[in-house]
Amino acid sequence: MHQLQPYMPKFTADYIYTPKGSPLPNAVVVTDNEGKILSINRHNDTDGDVQRLKGAIVPGFINAHCHLELSHLHQQIPQGEGLIAFVKNVLALRNIDEEAQLQAAETADKLMYQNGIVAVGDISNTALTTQIKAQSNIKYHTFVEMLGFDDGKAETIFANALRLQSNFSGQTSLVPHASYTVSKTLFALLNTYCQTNANLLTIHNQESPQENLLYQNKTGSFLDLYHYLGINIDSFEPQNKTSLATILPLLPTQQKKLLVHNTFTNIADIALANKISDEIYWCFCPNANLYIENQLPPIPQFLDNNFNLTLGTDSLASNHTLCMLTEMRTLLKHFTNLTFAQVLQWATLNGAQFLGFDDNLGSITVGKKPGLNLITNFSNGSITPQSEVVKLI
Ligand SMILES: [Zn+2]
Known part of the structure; x- marks a missing residue:
């Protein structure tokens, strides 16, 4: 009698990026029907039907920084006008009708899934996306974000953030928005909270040169933004330090921290961050930087230090889209010394490690269920302008 074999998808391609060590040529990845990796074999050691694909197989992507709830602002904000104009536009446009916001967020969640993203570190200022994230095929960590430059309002802001956090299922934490929107008192409340709560941290960092001007000598166009928002900053004292150098001592020491953007971060900032904490992760969002400031982070400065680098x-x-391949493409185009294998690790394993999802995600490893993507039109160990991502599992 014929024994019924369980269905075990088997894939081979020109290269398998695990991504640890060198890519494996013509290896076969065998999974169970839920996508758990059972084995990685040499081709001639594998029985049965193997799907032979052209290109490179890579793990599911980890998007370390997103704001799903802002998806309805797609193509609403002009490019290249700088961060202050961008922030003003977001504030003016973010509260359009809720149904449109929900629909856009739902579509964006599906878009990320189709683009091979399996996990996201997602910022929330509202409860809009609670259901979408709870029902998604993507694994989310929700960063409940706090903003408030007025010390007098810090207690209320913190209490509201705790309340908002209780709406989200899955992994969550409380985080400060950016150096220029969080008061000393709010940082202090977060510090106290982090002493007794595991609370993964992230903060927008040095996305614009104006942040450093504000902290170095209280100049630059953030002063216009505060005026526009009716925020009195008379009591704010610049300390002749960059924004990162000023706020690093205010951040809780116990937690892993993801600094996002780092477009105007200098070598001294990097060294200081490294000295203060060995749990600093850096996240680059190159296409957003080009969109807002038309500038990219000084990537080569981050390579010497062997830092934990991630992508969002x-x-x-x-x-223009939510696609990690597109982010990798931008970096490889502008920084020609980078390799595909390098940026792939930023887009997969490093992000999974930061979010604490690496027990199951981030690499093609036996026992994990990382998702599998095919990168098409792959040539000479890298992507080409024609490369696309095809989600296999
Ligand atoms: Zn952001």
């Missing part, structure tokens, strides 16, 4: 898409308010 930011939101559709400042990006």
Whole structure:
């Protein structure tokens, strides 16, 4: 009698990027029907039907920084006008009718899934996306974000953030928005909270040169933004330090931290961050940086230090799509010394490690269920302008 074999998808391609060590040529990845990796074999050691694909097989992508709730702002904000104009536009446009916001967020969640993203570190300022994230095929960590430059309002802002956090299922934490929107008192409340709560941290960092001007000598166009928003900053004292150098000592020491953007971060900032904490992760969102400031982070400065580097898409308010391949393509185009294998690790394993999802995601490893993507039109160990991502599992 014929024994019924369980269905075990088997894939081979020109290269398998695990991504640890060198890519494996013509290896076969065998999974169970849920996508758990059972084995990685040499081709001639594998029985049965193997799907032979052209290109490179890579793990599911980890998008370390997104704002799903801003998806309805796709193509609403002009490009290249700088961060202050961008922030003003987001504030003016973000609260359009809720149904449109929900629909856009739902579509964006599906878009990320189709683009091979399996996990996202997602910023929330509202409860809009709670259901979408709870029902998604993507694994989310929700960063409940706090903003408030007025010390007098810090207690209320913190209490509201705790309440908002309780709406989200899955992994969550409380985070400060950016150096220029969080008061010392709010940082202090977060510090106290982090002493007794595991609370993964992230903060927008040095996305614009104006942040450093504000902190170095209280100049630059953030002063216009505060005026526009009716925020009195008379008591704010610049310390002749960059924004990152000023706020690093205010951040809780116990937690892993993801600094996002780093477009205007200098070598001294990097060294200081490294000295203060060995749990610093850096996240680049190159297409958002080009969209808003038309500038890219000084990537080569981050390579010497062997830092934990990750990639994110930011939101559709400042990006044309939500696609990690597109982010990798931008970096490889502008920084020609980078290799595909390098940026792939940023887009997969490093992000999974930061989010604490690496027990199951981030690499093609026996026992994990990382998702599998095919990168097409792959040539000489890298992507080409024609490369696309096809989600296999
Ligand atoms: Zn952001």
